Amino acid sequence: MASESHPEYLIKIEATLRQQVSEAKGIYDLTKIKVAKLNAIAVDLGSGTPDGSVAQRNALRLEIKALRAYTEALRRLSDFLLRRKVPSDLA
Numbered sequence: 001m002a003s004e005s006h007p008e009y010l011i012k013i014e015a016t017l018r019q020q021v022s023e024a025k026g027i028y029d030l031t032k033i034k035v036a037k038l039n040a041i042a043v044d045l046g047s048g049t050p051d052g053s054v055a056q057r058n059a060l061r062l063e064i065k066a067l068r069a070y071t072e073a074l075r076r077l078s079d080f081l082l083r084r085k086v087p088s089d090l091a
Contacts (some may be wrong), residue, residue: 013086020073021070028069032066033071
């Protein structure tokens with residue numbers, strides 16, 4: 001069983017957290033592209049139209065969800081690097 005102070009254990013935790021940040025950033029970057037497309041549709045439809053408003057709301061929801069996931073991944077990595085706080089799901 002790995003000890004929390006064992007260097008290999010800490011290296012594995014850091015690698016996992018860095019991978020999670022990378023994945024979350026990739027999803028966020030792709031989401032920004034989707035959001036730009038949805039916003040373009042909304043502009044084409046007109047923001048005063050029901051379909052245009054729905055497109056804008058959907059775009060905002062997608063962006064917020066992806067940004068929150070990316071922010072959370074960064075927070076978890078930062079907590080680990082600065083405080084050696086291991087997230088409970090990785091302990």
